[in-house]
Amino acid sequence: MKHLEALILDWAGTVVDHGSVAPTTIFVEAFKAAFDFDITLAQARIPMGMGKWDHIATLGKLPEIESRWQAQFGCSMTNEQIDHIYNTFMPLQKAKVADRAMPIAGVLPVIARLKEQGIKIGSCSGYPRQVMDVLEVAAAEYGYQPDHSVGSDELTAGSRPGPWMALENVNALGIQRVANCVKVDDSAPGIAEGLNAGMWTVGVALSGNAVGLTEQEWAACSNDEQAVLTRQAYQHLYQAGAHFVIDSLADIEPVLMQIEARLARGERP
Template identity: 80%
Template sequence: MKNIEAIILDWAGTVVDYGSVAPTTIFVEAFKQAYDFEISLAEARIPMGMGKWDHIATLGKLESVASRWHSQFGRAMSDSDIDHIYQTFMPLQKAKVADRAMPIPGALEVINRLKQQNIKVGSCSGYPRQVMEVLVSAAADYGYQPDHWIASDDLKAGSRPGPWMALENVNALGIKKVANCIKIDDSAPGIEEGLNAGMWTIGLALSGNAVGLTEQEWQACSAEQKQQLTRQAYQSLYSAGAHFVVDSLADIETVLMEIDAKLSRGERP
């Protein structure tokens, strides 16, 4: 590949943590511990990919959650409520994230092959820096070390779905053309981040939030269930604006070659 300079990778559900399990389960637990308030895993997944404070705030505005919150407390969720849930969330997430740092099957092999072609590997996450420091260290023990990483609370401008984390990777890695970068993510806000940054985007349908099952849970599904979940996941990521959607990071190389050919013809995202 002659044109692609870098891939910008999400973390949970993209490179590590098959099913993006670590963040969702902790949101449920944080709401329960902070206020004895119940949210479902399905609700917790809806804003996935956003920075975690914004994620909690968005959950509080979901019609189903807002209605139950008002019934339980007689008022809307406030910023101080969000702060309290966030502070409850943080130590729980730090404890959990290292347990889900194992790379998704095929991810490291693809990343290493791309590095051999002098393609740089940037990364960003909805996790705040406190959590990322734990995850980066744990993932390194498995052999995953991107060329750069950035957390959701590192930039004053904000995080997803804005372009700032993706563009900070461009700056840190010394990329010459933003259009020569591909943002790869398993969530809608992550895809929007790449689009807002002016990058090509690839959605990952089966390994992360779009399906939301561990590898073992996925394998236990019937053929019919897999077909339905796959169709829904592809539709969700294409609806978010992804230029391409594949099953997992292990499947991106053919798409990268297609993007490289488009760049050779002068096409842009």
């Protein structure tokens, strides 16, 4: 590939942690531990991809959560309460993230082939740096080591859906043209991040947050159930603005060939 320079990859649900299980379960636990307040896994997934403090704040504004929160505490969720949930979340997340660091099936060989072609691998996440430090070590033991990574709390400007983490990868990797980058993510905020950065965007439907099932849970679904979940996940990511949607990062090479051909014709995202 003569034009593509880099892939900027999300972590949970895109490269590791099939189903993006680690962050969602911990949000449920953190709300319970901090304030004895129950949220569902489905609710915890709604803002997935955002930085974790912003994720908690967004959950607090969901009508079905805010009404119960006001009934229980007499006011909308305050910044101090968000801080307390976040501080409860962090040690729980650090303890859990290494358990879900295994790369998604078929991903590592694809990344290796792309690197052999000179394509750089950047990464960013809704996880803050202290969680990334744990995850990166655990993932490296499986053989995944991107060329650069950025945590959600590392940049003054903020995180998703803004472009800053993706663009920090551009800077660190020495990319010549942002349009020669592909942002790959399983969440709507992550797709928006790539769009806002001026990159091609590829949504990952089945291995990530849009479906939210482990490999074992997915395999246990009937064909009809899988068909419904697939259609819903593809629709969700296309509605978020993704240029392309695939089942898994393992399936990205044909899409990259299409993007390379469009770049060769002078097209931009």
